[in-house]
Amino acid sequence: QVQLQESGPGLVTPSATLSLTCAVSGGSISSANWWSWVRQPPGKGLQWIGDFYPSGSTNYNPSLQTRVSMSVDSSNSLFSLTLSSVTAADTAVYYCAKRLVRGGVYQFDSWGQGTLVTVSS
Amino acid sequence: DIQMTQSPSSLSASIGDRVTITCRTSQSIINYLNWYQQKPGKAPKLLIYAASSLGSGVPSRFSGSGSGTDFALTISSLQPEDFATYYCQQSYSFVFTFGPGTKVDMK
Numbered sequence: 001q002v003q004l005q006e007s008g009p010g011l012v013t014p015s016a017t018l019s020l021t022c023a024v025s026g027g028s029i030s031s032a033n034w035w036s037w038v039r040q041p042p043g044k045g046l047q048w049i050g051d052f053y054p055s056g057s058t059n060y061n062p063s064l065q066t067r068v069s070m071s072v073d074s075s076n077s078l079f080s081l082t083l084s085s086v087t088a089a090d091t092a093v094y095y096c097a098k099r100l101v102r103g104g105v106y107q108f109d110s111w112g113q114g115t116l117v118t119v120s121s
Numbered sequence: 122d123i124q125m126t127q128s129p130s131s132l133s134a135s136i137g138d139r140v141t142i143t144c145r146t147s148q149s150i151i152n153y154l155n156w157y158q159q160k161p162g163k164a165p166k167l168l169i170y171a172a173s174s175l176g177s178g179v180p181s182r183f184s185g186s187g188s189g190t191d192f193a194l195t196i197s198s199l200q201p202e203d204f205a206t207y208y209c210q211q212s213y214s215f216v217f218t219f220g221p222g223t224k225v226d227m228k
Contacts (some may be wrong), residue, residue: 046157046165046208048217059215062122095164103171106212107155111164 002027004096004112012090012119018083022096022112029072030054034099035079036108037070039092047092051099052079086119093117123147123211127220133228140196142223144209149189153213156185156194159222160205168207169194199225 008020022035029035036051050060052070060068064083072079083090094117098110124147134140144154152172157165167176169185172192182197196203204227209220 045221046210046219048219061216097164103174105153105155105171106217107167107170108157108165108210109167109170109176111166114164 002098002110004098004110006094006096006112006115008094008115008117010116010118012086012117013121014087014119015085018081018086018090018117018119020081020094020096020115020117022079022081024077024079024098029077029079030074034059034106035070035072036097036099037081038095038097038108038111039090040095040114041089041092049081049083049094088119091117091119122216123150123214123218125209125211125218125220127207127209127223129223130221131224131226133226134199135228136199136201138199140199140203140225142194142207142225144187144192144194144220146190146192146211146213150211150213152188153211154185154187154192155210155212156183157208157210157219158203158205159208165208196225 003025005023012018034051037049040046067084069082093114095114096112097108126145128143154172156169159165168179173185184195186193206222206224208222
């Protein structure tokens with residue numbers, strides 16, 4: 001089973017850009033899977049941010065797509081998220097996850113442990 | 122976006138109880154529905170995919186049913202480790218959305 005581990009700053013200043021990285025181990029980041037980001041504001045539910053396919057294709061949540069960018073560093077088995085112009089509403093636990101298809105249905109079957117990002121001055 | 126609702130939003134139950142959580146979508150999603158379990162401070166864990174297929178290593182007391190717009194997650198005999206929050210998630214649209222969650226706690 002693949003393991004994922006998020007890393008990045010825990011505190012970001014309002015209007016700045018949030019940048020997170022997810023390290024993938026136990027499997028190839030170049031395999032036929034989508035690599036995803038999901039976030040969860042404190043005490044609230046889950047929101048899918050978007051995902052990235054190794055070929056370079058991306059799929060972003062329309063509510064965030066003007067501020068989101070994702071990329072992959074295949075040589076180091078890393079994929080990254082940047083979210084620009086952050087506000088307090090972007091304070092959340094950010095998870096990276098692997099999205100695959102099984103039974104004809106896409107699902108998030110592996111998750112990182114999550115990293116809390118607080119937007120505050 | 123496809124909107125999702127879950128009911129109840131929370132429930133209290135005892136060990137051994139049969140528990141059913143429902144999920145409704147704003148349009149038909151056929152069987153493109155997954156269920157996740159999340160414990161405090163932990164990442165979600167996939168329980169059920171494609172509405173009724175059991176995820177890897179998931180105990181058989183968990184089952185999923187439904188199609189179209191109405192789905193259910195059932196725990197046949199609640200165990201201590203099952204106290205958690207449960208989320209449904211649709212994959213019919215490529216704007217993936219989650220339900221608001223159902224918290225299961227101890228009566």
